Structures are given as C-alpha cells and as structure tokens.
Amino acid sequence: MNDVHQGHTDGAERAARRDRAVRAALEQGLLGPESPIAALLDVTGIRESAAALRAAFDAVTAPGTPVLHAFAVKANPMVAVVRLLREEGIGAEVASPGELALARAAGVRPERTVFDAPAKTPAELREALALGIAVNVDNPQELARIDGLMRSADSRSPVGIRVNPQIGAGSIAALSTATATSKFGVALRDEGAREWVVRAFAERPWLTRLHAHTGSQGIPPELLARGVAETYTLAEEINGRLGRRQIDTLDIGGGLGVAFDADATSPTYAQYARLLKETVPGLFDGRYGLVTEFGRSLLAKQGTVVARVEYTKSAGGRPIAVTHAGVQVAPRTVYAPRSWPLRVAAYDAKGRPKSGAAVVQDVAGPACFAGDLLAEGCALPLLEQGDHVAALDTGAYYFTAHYAYNSLARPGIYGFVPDGSGGVAFATVRQPQTMAEIVAESGGAHAAALTTLHAPGRH
Numbered sequence: 001m002n003d004v005h006q007g008h009t010d011g012a013e014r015a016a017r018r019d020r021a022v023r024a025a026l027e028q029g030l031l032g033p034e035s036p037i038a039a040l041l042d043v044t045g046i047r048e049s050a051a052a053l054r055a056a057f058d059a060v061t062a063p064g065t066p067v068l069h070a071f072a073v074k075a076n077p078m079v080a081v082v083r084l085l086r087e088e089g090i091g092a093e094v095a096s097p098g099e100l101a102l103a104r105a106a107g108v109r110p111e112r113t114v115f116d117a118p119a120k121t122p123a124e125l126r127e128a129l130a131l132g133i134a135v136n137v138d139n140p141q142e143l144a145r146i147d148g149l150m151r152s153a154d155s156r157s158p159v160g161i162r163v164n165p166q167i168g169a170g171s172i173a174a175l176s177t178a179t180a181t182s183k184f185g186v187a188l189r190d191e192g193a194r195e196w197v198v199r200a201f202a203e204r205p206w207l208t209r210l211h212a213h214t215g216s217q218g219i220p221p222e223l224l225a226r227g228v229a230e231t232y233t234l235a236e237e238i239n240g241r242l243g244r245r246q247i248d249t250l251d252i253g254g255g256l257g258v259a260f261d262a263d264a265t266s267p268t269y270a271q272y273a274r275l276l277k278e279t280v281p282g283l284f285d286g287r288y289g290l291v292t293e294f295g296r297s298l299l300a301k302q303g304t305v306v307a308r309v310e311y312t313k314s315a316g317g318r319p320i321a322v323t324h325a326g327v328q329v330a331p332r333t334v335y336a337p338r339s340w341p342l343r344v345a346a347y348d349a350k351g352r353p354k355s356g357a358a359v360v361q362d363v364a365g366p367a368c369f370a371g372d373l374l375a376e377g378c379a380l381p382l383l384e385q386g387d388h389v390a391a392l393d394t395g396a397y398y399f400t401a402h403y404a405y406n407s408l409a410r411p412g413i414y415g416f417v418p419d420g421s422g423g424v425a426f427a428t429v430r431q432p433q434t435m436a437e438i439v440a441e442s443g444g445a446h447a448a449a450l451t452t453l454h455a456p457g458r459h
C-alpha cells in the first residue's frame with residue numbers, strides 16, 4: 001500500500017478514536033468538575049505504531065538479520081506502556097537508573113535492553129554489566145571504567161561506543177546531538193578521535209558495537225540517514241583495518257520527527273526505512289545486526305491531554321480560555337512555543353467536537369505566570385466555560401514528563417480501546433497524584449526540620 005495514503009488513513013482513524021475517547025472519559029467520570037484534567041493513551045494506536053516499526057525494518061533487512069527495536073523509555077516512562085510495547089516485540093533503551101528500574105518492572109529482559117546515558121556512575125555500569133544489558137560507552141573516561149569492570153567481571157553485555165558524526169544541527173538546537181560541540185559520544189571529526197576509536201576496538205575484542213543518535217525532533221530524515229551512513233562507514237573501516245568482523249551490530253538511535261501539525265503520520269517508518277536502505281544499502285545486507293531507539297515517533301500521536309475550561313474572559317480584546325492544562329503537562333510548548341507548537345482541539349461540555357466559526361483566542365493553563373499558554377492566538381470555535389480542550393500528539397515527552405511548578409498534580413493517565421459494542425473501555429496507567437503525595441514529595445515528613453535546627457550552643 002502507498003504509505004502516504006496509509007499515514008492519512010491512520011490519522012483519520014486515530015482522530016475518530018480520540019473523539020470517542022474524550023466523550024467516553026467524560027461519561028465515565030475520568031474527567032469532570034472535580035477532576036478537570038486527564039491524559040489518554042490510544043492503545044490501538046500504540047500497537048499499530050509498534051507493528052509499523054517492525055514491518056518497516058522487516059521489509060528492508062535480509063532475512064534472519066537480528067533487529068532489536070528498543071523504545072527510548074524517556075519518551076513515555078510508564079510501566080504499562082513499556083510492558084505493552086514489550087508484548088509488541090519492542091525492547092527498551094534506558095538512560096538512567098530510574099528508567100532501567102521501570103524497564104525491569106515492565107519485564108523487559110536484559111538482552112532486550114540498551115543502556116545509554118552521558119553520566120553513568122561506576123555502580124550503574126557494574127549493574128548493567130552484571131545483568132548483561134547492552135552498554136553504549138560515551139567517552140574515553142567511561143571506557144577506562146569499563147576496562148576495569150570487565151577485568152573483574154565476566155559480562156555478557158554487548159558493549160559499543162557512541163560516536164558523534166558531527167554532521168550538524170536540525171531546527172531545534174537543544175535536541176541536535178550531532179553538532180560540532182554536542183555533549184554526546186566521541187566527536188569523530190575532532191583531531192585524533194577517529195584513530196582513538198579504531199585503537200579502542202583493536203585493543204578490546206569485547207567491543208562489538210557502534211552507536212549514533214543524531215538527534216530528535218527537528219532533524220530531517222536525510223540528516224538522520226547521513227549520521228547512520230557515517231557510522232556504517234566507520235564500522236566498515238574498523239572491521240577492514242582489524243581484518244575481522246569485530247563490530248557485529250550498529251545501533252542507529254532514534255530521532256524520527258513527528259508532524260505536530262496534522263493527524264497523519266509523516267514521515268512513516270516505512271519511508272524512513274527505505275530512505276536508510278537507499279542511503280546505506282550495506283547496512284541491511286545481513287552482515288550487521290541492528291538496534292533502533294525510537295521514542296517520540298512511537299508514542300507522540302497516541303496521547304492526548306484533555307482539560308476543562310474553568311473560565312473564559314477577555315483581555316485587550318483577546319478572548320482567553322483558562323484551562324487546567326498548561327506548563328505542568330506541556331513545559332516545552334509553554335517555554336519554547338515556536339519550537340514546540342501543539343494543536344489544540346475544542347470539545348463541548350459533553351465531550352463532543354465543538355463546531356462554530358473560528359475565533360482567535362488564547363488557551364491558557366492553570367499556573368501562576370503570564371507565559372503559561374498552551375496555545376497563543378489560535379483559531380478555534382469560541383470556547384465557553386465548561387467546554388474542554390485537548391492538547392494533541394502529547395503521548396511522548398509531555399504529560400509523562402510532568403513539571404512540578406505550582407505543585408500542580410500529575411494528571412491520571414488512562415489507556416483506552418474500543419469496547420467491542422460501540423463504546424470505549426479505559427484502564428488506569430497512572431493514578432492522578434493526590435494532595436498527600438504532593439505534600440510527601442515536598443518533604444512533608446520533615447515539616448519541623450528547619451524550625452528545630454539550631455546552631456550548636458544556641459537554644
């Protein structure tokens with residue numbers, strides 16, 4: 001099937017599922033006056049997205065090529081999500097002890113887990129090597145640490161080196177990892193760096209992988225593919241110079257961008273996999289195993305934040321809807337709206353898509369600072385008190401990366417599927433945060449800590 005067409009069909013079906021879920025969430029009381037914000041995850045969409053990823057690489061790799069798709073857990077660190085993806089054949093890429101713990105709680109096996117992080121401690125490295133988890137080394141000091149650990153332990157972990165091909169930035173500087181001065185990996189074009197990498201492999205037969213992650217949202221697919229090509233070329237050079245196929249696996253990272261301006265998936269995994277095959281044909285001929293680390297592209301379009309419009313008002317002629325979704329669930333959009341614009345959909349009090357002439361208005365959040373706007377000057381049917389707004393495509397890096405400003409509670413997260421008889425069934429993925437939890441996380445157990453602390457000798 002033509003996958004541009006496929007992307008559009010998927011998008012329309014996903015939007016229809018979302019509309020039904022918003023309405024059902026209200027009918028079933030997940031949302032209401034006393035629970036004015038909830039996050040919804042489209043389980044059907046997550047399964048389809050995982051299946052599309054597997055199919056895309058199956059279509060371009062030689063039969064029998066080992067391919068591990070490791071979900072970048074930071075994109076949606078919910079145990080039930082990682083577990084669902086596990087069931088769909090997807091492993092986990094973790095970048096902190098917390099993410100590793102989540103992946104283990106989700107039952108992802110060590111052989112299906114990849115540990116990347118820029119600041120791994122000795123204890124974290126020891127644990128990863130003891131478990132047999134794949135580790136990508138970031139820098140020479142870390143490699144020296146692993147040398148010490150490998151001497152004292154007998155690890156099954158595949159170990160690789162992360163390289164930075166330094167091929168340049170995309171449209172969002174903070175997410176571009178392959179710039180000349182990026183903090184990630186070994187900067188390949190720096191003087192002596194390439195030789196250092198070759199020597200590192202020559203001296204360590206247990207180093208068998210190369211890793212590159214060229215960036216996230218805002219990097220065009222062609223630039224991602226060039227990063228992969230540079231990594232492949234280096235692997236070929238190293239194996240050629242060593243006269244053996246020591247590098248047996250390439251980890252090509254994640255980073256495929258998401259279209260935040262439409263329902264359709266674009267680019268699709270199928271398009272990206274074909275682009276990779278055209279750019280780096282040798283990568284797919286079966287000589288190398290592959291690891292991928294997609295995050296945003298797997299989950300973004302499967303998540304929606306729905307919030308109640310508490311009040312509407314107007315200031316300086318601009319209509320403003322004051323809602324319960326703002327910086328706590330969408331910090332990137334609020335602080336960097338030009339890089340991270342979100343689409344907002346309007347629903348009425350019953351959760352039906354709202355119709356009516358579009359009016360330019362601001363959709364504000366609940367936090368106490370003026371910049372807390374989910375969308376500024378967006379054209380929507382005029383919102384009224386008791387309506388709802390939905391922040392679309394927020395399944396990755398939004399409500400799962402809660403920002404605790406104003407001690408606003410983390411919203412509940414609910415997965416949904418069609419219930420088979422025209423309705424929608426929900427399951428709790430994460431409970432809404434309670435006031436008791438907020439107090440506890442803010443040191444409630446230490447309430448008297450400062451009033452009872454005195455300098456020695458003073459009473």
Ligand SMILES: *Cc1c(COP(=O)(O)O)cnc(C)c1O
Binds near residue numbers: 116253
């Ligand atoms: C964040 C990250 C990813 C995932 O990036 P996405 O843009 O979410 O696909 C993959 N690999 C590494 C090393 C990362 O840091």
